[in-house]
Amino acid sequence: MPINLNDPRVRKTRKELQNAFVRLILCKGYDSISIQDIASESDTARITFYRHYKDKEELLTDCLNTLYEDLVQKTSPISAAGILAGYSPVSTLYAHIEEQETLYRVLFSSRGTQTVIERMRHHMAERILDAIRQSGRAPESNIPPEIIAYHAASAQIGLAIWWLDHGKPYPASYMAQISLWLTLTGVIETMGGSDFKPPIPMLT
Amino acid sequence: MPINLNDPRVRKTRKELQNAFVRLILCKGYDSISIQDIASESDTARITFYRHYKDKEELLTDCLNTLYEDLVQKTSPISAAGILAGYSPVSTLYAHIEEQETLYRVLFSSRGTQTVIERMRHHMAERILDAIRQSGRAPESNIPPEIIAYHAASAQIGLAIWWLDHGKPYPASYMAQISLWLTLTGVIETMGGSDFKPPIPMLT
DNA sequence: CAGCTTATGTTACACTCTGTATCATAAATT
DNA sequence: AATTTATGATACAGAGTGTAACATAAGCTG
Incomplete structure (x- = not known):
């Protein structure tokens, strides 16, 4: 039954x-x-x-499964044309978060270990902010440095988690190098440059 | 007492x-x-x-507090010279993970909600892999595409979490634009270019 | 509508885990 | 050696768990 x-x-x-x-x-x-x-x-x-x-x-x-499946279902395949028009998996994600805010709050609500990871991310972001301030440059298009720092810190912590979870398939020093490289130069440069440039983000 | x-x-x-x-x-x-x-x-x-x-x-x-404090204590201040010599907060993190692997496994061990975030990250990484394959390019210096994808996916999911946790201080569409821009062009381009280039990562 | 099916509610029970108390014992400090 | 302090043994009330048997109510079918 x-x-x-x-x-x-x-x-x-x-x-x-x-x-x-x-x-x-x-x-x-x-x-x-x-x-x-x-x-x-x-x-x-x-x-x-x-x-x-x-x-x-x-x-x-x-x-939360429903949430995940709904997100996947709404994510359209990636394309250069789509990105130029402002569509990408990232924008789908943000739209979805706004739509299902409550469930995402549940999903992101910290438990135990999470707060420690969060502190590490914060620490990493602060170090990156130091570097940005130290460079003495003002970013193009006024992107808030805080965002740059958290974006980079998330990438680096996240990649480290991936690395450990996948049985450390590459040497730590190599991973650290790649992580830094990707953060600093981005995917386009990494892929050998490209004729196509994404739209410069501006607050409208 | x-x-x-x-x-x-x-x-x-x-x-x-x-x-x-x-x-x-x-x-x-x-x-x-x-x-x-x-x-x-x-x-x-x-x-x-x-x-x-x-x-x-x-x-x-x-x-885990001890772990965090030990990491912080070992993280040296950032500097361009240090980065050129291969030292950065990222390399400290990877070295620390190797040193305290067991505790990091505990820290990263998934609980409940984490597996859903993990699936979202994976999904995002797969979409990015699609884009990389679609571009038909081979990356400089043979960086494994999987690493590029996870690095980017972690950044994007992590920044979204940051955004929600901090009370959505900017519009979702703006965040999505920035997230994509940072991933594609990197911090150097974002900061208005620079004379200094990080070492190209190579497996030795 | 009447009859059947299936989901929910009520009550009850054995069990595990929790948090605390009391007193005895063993280890550190002086 | 005497005192302080941490740990161990035992016990207990209370909360939460997982399951059972039976009663009730809501949905489906002819």
């Missing part, structure tokens, strides 16, 4: 569990939420939770 | 709690660990845990 996902009762129950869960996460954080809390907040019987999900984790996954 | 951190018994107990905790995280994941587990694994009485830490979270923080 697997649960019939087309039954309106089931859909209602799941939606209420998910909504209650999201409210609770934003209000008191993931870790301190009990199944009882979810049941109370959603006005369902506690046992009903177990009829749908094994544990909190599974409910969370259910909430 | 606050606990005396210089007492060798205290130091021993804490070290054993931390080591046991790290082992357990790597083996069965953070969420499913109970205080009892930590006590058993570390051969201490359960009540001893509570004499040192309020909960799991606090123990985790204790484990």
Whole structure:
């Protein structure tokens, strides 16, 4: 007797569990939420939770999988023409965040280890800000230095995580070199230059 | 009667709690660990845990704070000369990861929401790989396209998180433009060009 | 509409984990 | 050697978990 996902009762129950869960996460954080809390907040019987999900984790996954799939579905294939017209996977992402802000807040809500990574990213960004200030240059098109720094810091921390997660396929020193190179010169230069230039970002 | 951190018994107990905790995280994941587990694994009485830490979270923080502080302490101030000689905060980070690999694995070990972010990053990286392949170019110096893609994807996802966490201080469309621009043209071009070029990364 | 099916609600139970208390023991400090 | 302080053993109340049996209510079908 697997649960019939087309039954309106089931859909209602799941939606209420998910909504209650999201409210609770934003209000008191993931870790301190009990199944009882979810049941109370959603006005369902506690046992009903177990009829749908094994544990909190599974409910969370259910909430966020939809988000991921929706993003993928909305991401159109990349093309130079699209980018010149202002379309890219990045712009899709930002639009999606605005559209589903609450769920993204849940997704990004820090837990435990995350705050340490966040501090490392911040530290890295500060070092990059130092370098920018030290260069004594004002950026073209008034891009806020903070953004430059966080963009670069995220790339560097993220690539390091990728590297470790993938079993350190290259030497650390080589990775560090590449990471710095990519940040400083960008993909176009790395790919041997190009006739095509992206639009210079300006606040309108 | 606050606990005396210089007492060798205290130091021993804490070290054993931390080591046991790290082992357990790597083996069965953070969420499913109970205080009892930590006590058993570390051969201490359960009540001893509570004499040192309020909960799991606090123990985790204790484990990782040291890591963060050690990294910060080892990061030397940035300078163009240093970068030319191969020193940068990035290289410090990679060296530190190699040195403290186990703790970094704990730090990066995915929990719940993280796997969804990871999938988004992967998705973004795949789109970037598409673009690289589509361009039909071979990168200078044989930098693996996978690295380029993950570097860029991390930057873009990370900047989006920063943007949301900081209260969306700029319009989404502007952020998307900047994110793309920085990725494609890099910091040097963004800062109005420079006489100084970083070393081209090569596998030696 | 009546009858069947299926999801939810109620109550109950055994179990694990938590957080705390008390007292005994062992290790450090003086 | 005496005192201080940390750890260990045992116990307990309370909360949360996961499951069961049965009753009720909502949806589907002829």
